[in-house]
Amino acid sequence: MESIRAVETSDPGSLPPIADDEAVLWQKAATGDLDAADALARCTYRAVYASLCRLCGGNEDLAADLTQETYRKAWRSIANFRGGSKFSTWLYRIAYNTFLNHIRGPRRLEPLTEEQVDQLLDPDETPDEATTRSAEAERLRRAILELPEELRFAVTARFWAELPVTEIARHQGLSPVGIRKRLKRAYKQLATTLEGDLQ
Amino acid sequence: MNNNELKKIEERLNPPPAPEPPEGLLESIQKEIPEHLRLVEEKSESILSPRRLRLIAASVAIVVLGGFLALQVSWQARPSLTLMNETPAALEVDALTGRVIAETEPVDRTSSVEIDGKASTPAASEKAKVEKQDEVGPRREDLSALSYLEGPQQDEQAAAYSEIEQKRSQSLSRLRDLPAQPQAQSGLFEMANTPNKDTDAKAGEDNRRRQVALEKQRMSGVAQREIREVPATEPELEGVRVTSESPLRVEAPVPPAMQSTAPPSTGGTHEPNDAPYGDMFFKSYGTNPFIDTEDDAQSTFGLDVDTGSYTLARSYIERGHLPPGEAIRVEEFVNYFDYGDPAPRQGEFTITAEGAPSPFASGPRYQLVRFGIKGREISNAERKPAMLIFVVDVSGSMRRENRLGLVKRSLELLLDQLQPEDQVGLVVYGNQGRVLLEPTSDKYAIGRAIEQLRSGGSTNAEEGLTLAYDLARTYRRRGGINRIILCSDGVANVGRTGPESILQRIRGGVDQGIELTTVGFGMGNYNDVLMEQLANQGDGNYAYIDTLDEARRIFVENLTGTLQTIASDAKIQVEFNPETVSRYRLLGYENRDIADHLFRDDTVDAGEIGAGHEVTALYEIKLHENVSKRDLLATLRLRYRSKETGKVIETAVDMTRRNISKRWENASPALRLSSVVAEFAEILKGSYWAKEGSLDMLEQRAAGVATDYRGDREVQNLVTLIGQTRRLTPVSMGYGEDE
Numbered sequence: 001m002e003s004i005r006a007v008e009t010s011d012p013g014s015l016p017p018i019a020d021d022e023a024v025l026w027q028k029a030a031t032g033d034l035d036a037a038d039a040l041a042r043c044t045y046r047a048v049y050a051s052l053c054r055l056c057g058g059n060e061d062l063a064a065d066l067t068q069e070t071y072r073k074a075w076r077s078i079a080n081f082r083g084g085s086k087f088s089t090w091l092y093r094i095a096y097n098t099f100l101n102h103i104r105g106p107r108r109l110e111p112l113t114e115e116q117v118d119q120l121l122d123p124d125e126t127p128d129e130a131t132t133r134s135a136e137a138e139r140l141r142r143a144i145l146e147l148p149e150e151l152r153f154a155v156t157a158r159f160w161a162e163l164p165v166t167e168i169a170r171h172q173g174l175s176p177v178g179i180r181k182r183l184k185r186a187y188k189q190l191a192t193t194l195e196g197d198l199q
Numbered sequence: 200m201n202n203n204e205l206k207k208i209e210e211r212l213n214p215p216p217a218p219e220p221p222e223g224l225l226e227s228i229q230k231e232i233p234e235h236l237r238l239v240e241e242k243s244e245s246i247l248s249p250r251r252l253r254l255i256a257a258s259v260a261i262v263v264l265g266g267f268l269a270l271q272v273s274w275q276a277r278p279s280l281t282l283m284n285e286t287p288a289a290l291e292v293d294a295l296t297g298r299v300i301a302e303t304e305p306v307d308r309t310s311s312v313e314i315d316g317k318a319s320t321p322a323a324s325e326k327a328k329v330e331k332q333d334e335v336g337p338r339r340e341d342l343s344a345l346s347y348l349e350g351p352q353q354d355e356q357a358a359a360y361s362e363i364e365q366k367r368s369q370s371l372s373r374l375r376d377l378p379a380q381p382q383a384q385s386g387l388f389e390m391a392n393t394p395n396k397d398t399d400a401k402a403g404e405d406n407r408r409r410q411v412a413l414e415k416q417r418m419s420g421v422a423q424r425e426i427r428e429v430p431a432t433e434p435e436l437e438g439v440r441v442t443s444e445s446p447l448r449v450e451a452p453v454p455p456a457m458q459s460t461a462p463p464s465t466g467g468t469h470e471p472n473d474a475p476y477g478d479m480f481f482k483s484y485g486t487n488p489f490i491d492t493e494d495d496a497q498s499t500f501g502l503d504v505d506t507g508s509y510t511l512a513r514s515y516i517e518r519g520h521l522p523p524g525e526a527i528r529v530e531e532f533v534n535y536f537d538y539g540d541p542a543p544r545q546g547e548f549t550i551t552a553e554g555a556p557s558p559f560a561s562g563p564r565y566q567l568v569r570f571g572i573k574g575r576e577i578s579n580a581e582r583k584p585a586m587l588i589f590v591v592d593v594s595g596s597m598r599r600e601n602r603l604g605l606v607k608r609s610l611e612l613l614l615d616q617l618q619p620e621d622q623v624g625l626v627v628y629g630n631q632g633r634v635l636l637e638p639t640s641d642k643y644a645i646g647r648a649i650e651q652l653r654s655g656g657s658t659n660a661e662e663g664l665t666l667a668y669d670l671a672r673t674y675r676r677r678g679g680i681n682r683i684i685l686c687s688d689g690v691a692n693v694g695r696t697g698p699e700s701i702l703q704r705i706r707g708g709v710d711q712g713i714e715l716t717t718v719g720f721g722m723g724n725y726n727d728v729l730m731e732q733l734a735n736q737g738d739g740n741y742a743y744i745d746t747l748d749e750a751r752r753i754f755v756e757n758l759t760g761t762l763q764t765i766a767s768d769a770k771i772q773v774e775f776n777p778e779t780v781s782r783y784r785l786l787g788y789e790n791r792d793i794a795d796h797l798f799r800d801d802t803v804d805a806g807e808i809g810a811g812h813e814v815t816a817l818y819e820i821k822l823h824e825n826v827s828k829r830d831l832l833a834t835l836r837l838r839y840r841s842k843e844t845g846k847v848i849e850t851a852v853d854m855t856r857r858n859i860s861k862r863w864e865n866a867s868p869a870l871r872l873s874s875v876v877a878e879f880a881e882i883l884k885g886s887y888w889a890k891e892g893s894l895d896m897l898e899q900r901a902a903g904v905a906t907d908y909r910g911d912r913e914v915q916n917l918v919t920l921i922g923q924t925r926r927l928t929p930v931s932m933g934y935g936e937d938e
Contacts, residue, residue, distance in 0.1 A: 155212065183209075
């Protein structure tokens with residue numbers, strides 16, 4: 001995992017060139033090297049699974065299914081990937097879309113409704129487990145999923161996928177400062193929502 | 200809200216550690232890696248395609264001997280190695296704002312902007328231009344390629360290739376036993392947003408007269424502009440012209456089925472399961488995805504005036520079957536119809552640009568944009584004298600369903616339209632090719648020869664076409680139309696060397712100004728791929744004739760368009776403004792894709808446009824918020840070689856927010872008709888974007904549009920056809936394509 005993470009730069013204006021193991025692998029994979037594709041899956045799937053687990057609120061079976069789905073889509077479009085961001089960032093975007101697709105079908109760019117968020121709860125979870133899981137964490141997750149699209153993507157990419165701000169910026173074609181601003185806006189909105197919930 | 204509170208929220212966002220992935224997850228993922236990972240191999244040949252592998256293998260051997268051939272191979276393989284260095288969004292703002300290229304700047308000057316992916320400031324790109332002009336040498340890309348040839352790197356590369364090759368063959372053998380993944384259509388690029396959803400019930404009620412709507416169209420500021428001829432410089436840098444062997448050259452793709460040398464027989468791909476007709480050959484070219492303008496703001500493709508896909512699909516439906524999805528090419532559906540765009544009074548083309556909120560998408564900022572390109576009309580009397588060679592397939596398969604009868608009557612229709620100075624020759628092929636009639640203007644003799652056609656025997660299309668091209672060369676008419684008209688069901692089963700050698704023969708003819716029209720007949724045993732590709736390679740057009748009415752349309756009503764080309768190698772580049780447009784999707788033209796940087800390479804084979812032809816390109820685009828009326832959305836550039844003057848002409852037209860109607864109801868009839876046709880095609884194709892499309896709604900919308908086109912038989916028939924399709928699909932069509 002560590003080897004595929006970019007180091008965040010202190011200089012917000014410049015983005016370092018992408019040069020890592022992943023880049024070498026995807027380029028090989030995109031020209032049909034199946035071993036490279038194997039390796040690419042090996043070094044990225046944990047992160048994809050982890051981010052999907054968090055998106056799904058701990059529903060691990062669903063997360064595993066969606067992980068597989070994510071890769072199916074990724075192989076299909078790997079030739080279209082131009083290296084505009086790191087491969088893992090691109091992969092997270094696919095995972096994110098796959099997740100939203102799963103819960104809501106095609107209208108994925110609008111904030112989720114509460115029922116849709118409810119659907120995600122693991123049906124097998126016993127009441128005990130549910131209580132154990134912090135109600136607070138669940139509220140936070142819902143609040144995040146109900147954010148407007150641009151903020152939601154930034155927040156989930158930053159925290160649930162643990163992508164560096166530089167990478168999110170590269171993917172969104174914005175400056176890192178722009179992403180930080182988005183994150184800040186998201187914090188504000190989240191603070192308001194959560195406060196409202198408590199009352 | 201103070202910073203402390205925000206800090207707290209930020210801390211709370213740090214996620215709990217995620218659980219370990221379940222056992223076997225990685226294995227299941229790896230198992231699903233498709234064997235052919237590289238999906239766009241039609242666009243540019245992969246390093247590892249079998250053909251290139253052979254080349255590489257050969258060169259590796261020679262490199263060891265210090266040979267010379269390896270240099271070329273390294274050269275060829277270069278683009279994929281330097282891929283990572285290219286900045287995909289090499290969008291130049293100065294290129295965007297300093298538009299009207301056609302009128303102000305010589306074309307080859309600006310081209311360097313695209314070639315130089317790194318120039319990020321206007322000054323830098325200006326510098327790049329100057330350098331480029333001064334050196335009159337290879338492009339930067341080519342220069343970088345040269346550096347690969349220095350020193351020991353060359354050997355390293357060769358070694359790397361052989362290593363990759365070895366690995367791949369190992370992986371292939373390992374994976375061969377696994378169940379094959381259904382080959383995805385490359386259209387499912389992930390940034391995809393909401394696919395079309397037919398929410399437009401109102402359009403069906405829109406019964407306004409066409410006149411009124413046209414008036415509105417004018418008022419809403421549809422951009423219509425006549426094109427004046429602006430000479431462009433001839434293709435520069437003779438020495439660096441990308442040869443056909445280079446992967447840089449993106450020709451119209453030849454399907455793998457045609458590239459293989461063996462077996463020669465049918466040239467098809469595979470037989471669809473449960474196909475109502477045996478041995479129908481189609482090829483799927485995928486579906487275009489939504490593309491973020493941040494990733495690639497330019498959309499480049501060759502124009503296509505073929506209509507075969509629509510008539511073929513119609514023929515299926517009228518016989519009570521749904522056409523296979525691979526048989527559908529959206530642009531051929533859209534281009535089948537006449538949208539009534541004005542023909543140019545002077546010059547060669549008019550471009551119409553208009554738009555309205557997309558009837559497909561659910562999002563409020565999605566717009567459907569139509570670019571209509573209408574060629575100069577030439578009446579039958581005004582057209583150039585023609586020397587036509589009919590090549591008629593009289594093999595046994597043409598006896599089925601009286602195909603040959605339809606061919607004969609179609610050609611007789613054409614014969615009636617000929618001018619006294621036109622000449623016609625006739626070649627037939629069954630077991631062997633035979634010249635039945637040397638070109639002559641004696642209509643009586645031509646008629647008698649057509650009448651005497653009899654079918655029987657096997658099919659030797661290669662020999663038939665060889666004879667035809669020989670005949671056409673001998674009788675070539677300077678300054679006139681030289682065209683071969685191939686009437687066949689597309690089966691080329693006895694040719695000694697397969698379709699590839701036919702294609703080569705055709706390319707030879709193209710250089711001498713001989714064009715090719717392929718006309719498909721028949722259902723069952725029909726080879727759509729071969730017929731389309733033949734026309735594509737032969738600088739020609741492809742039509743499918745299912746009825747005598749269709750023959751009349753092609754050979755009588757649109758005869759000059761079928762015979763006389765006004766522009767060749769016509770390409771379009773639409774450059775979206777990333778500040779106003781966030782993403783776009785081109786409907787159709789999947790197998791006409793041209794790399795953005797080859798737009799100004801006039802050696803690239805693109806589309807041929809006949810007199811009076813109308814070509815329509817539809818895009819679905821998403822706008823950013825708060826786009827004002829005067830904001831530029833896109834610039835369309837059209838580049839072609841004028842048949843008359845031989846000059847390359849480039850012209851541009853801008854589209855602003857003003858060209859887009861606020862409401863779908865105010866959209867012009869042309870836009871509404873094209874949206875109906877495109878959606879119909881996408882539903883039949885099983886396109887991801889049409890998965891929520893409903894034929895019920897579509898039929899209503901079509902009926903609404905048809906009131907604006909009362910005099911147009913084809914539009915009236917379209918409504919009937921959609922109805923027939925709906926009845927063929929009692930339940931909503933289930934799509935093979937998943938999400």
